[in-house]
Amino acid sequence: MSEIATNEPARRRGPGAAGVFRAALKRDLLLAFRSRSDLVNPLIFFLMVATLFPLGVSPEPGFLAQLAPGLVWVAALLATLLSMDSLFRADYEDGTLEQALLSPQPLILIVLARVLAHWIMTGLPLTLMAPLLGVMLFLPAEGMGGLMLSLLLGTPTLSLIGAIGAALTVGLRKGGVLISLLVLPLYIPVLIFGSGAVQAAVTGLPLAGYLALLGAMLALGVVLAPLAIGAALRISVSG
């Protein structure tokens, strides 16, 4: 009797919100590091897309420099999209996702940790690699700072929005193409302000407005997207 009484509060306490978040993040990062090819593939894709444009359009430096802000951003967007399909798939197939849904811990935290891990594995490397693409496409040196800052603020939003699409299509066999249909229209504002920031940096205009808008979209995404991702996961798993 006394044992039960002492057990009860201990079970109710459990790990705190920060503990849950940290544990989920650690697990997701560890899993991602164990399968390194998934980590490298979007980066190779990013590089290849940037290689295609000089080959397909024109290798002329002045022309490429004009296109570079948009090209790097479109390539980053497509690379993020490519990595989205597998976001919840492994967890869905081995049943981990179901356990996460059943667990008493808030789903929002687990989802947010998953998206953060995904961003650390794709968005952050893409941001760090962007100057290389900038050099390949003759982006003026003044634009580099704007490029990296805008990608740093924009790619987490891309991960958050993409995760909604991934959650909606996780139970479907033909998820790959479908997810791009669902997510690409929602990516447009990020693309507009992201490439706008780079263009402003190239021409020497102030960046703060663009970065503030990208930050506002990120804040909105952090608050609202986990709700949608959680709801979508519940529907996909139970359906």
Add this chain to the structure above:
Amino acid sequence: MAKNKTDKNWMPRWFYQLASPRWCYDITGKLLPAFGVLALVLLLGGTVWALLFAPADYQQGNSFRIIYIHVPSAILAQSCYIMMAIAGAIGLIWKMKVADMVAKSCAPLGASLALLALATGAIWGKPTWGSWWVWDARLTSMLILLFLYLGVMALHSAIENDTTAAQSTAVLSLVGLVNIPIIKYSVEWWNTLHQPATFKLTEKPAMPPEMWLPLLVMVVGFYCFFAVSLMLRLRNEILRRERRSSWVQALAESR
């Protein structure tokens, strides 16, 4: 009992009954002829008024008359998305089957209206702007709206289970609803940055009444037409999903 009755008095009885597929089928069956006649009269009258009696624009001549199709379809394409998202939310929260069916019926209608708005915009653009397509803010955001509709339809057709499909598309259309204002403003801002607004349509208040009155008639007529086609689609959907229930089988046998 009496208290219950007074509690619910503020909402008419038929409104509750709309939640049941069978009652909804009956009620829409009664509303259908009225809306059909209204749509026919308004659209015919509005078209004749717009094409024959409204004055020609002093700059664009007669080519501006496409506005009487372009503007109503553009307005309706946007309100149809809102309706789809709200119906989806009702279905998601209260698990109401009819709301799911309304949301499903809205998507193809909205997509075709967005397509109509884009097509008439392109046809109008050729004589006025000299090209079929201009990356104008309104055209671009209508194109993105069409993409959103197509995404919703693609997701719905990819999921086999009707209930799961309805819930998933409801989440997607709600996400889209949050995004629509952001997309609209970002596209408008992008547009003003990239190209100055050289082509400004005649502002609405600047139109004389003999021009905007037929437009108003056409807008109301389009809404009635939309109601008719939505009800027809909804009734088909009800029959398809309830095909195993006894009342549908009785209905099929009596025909």
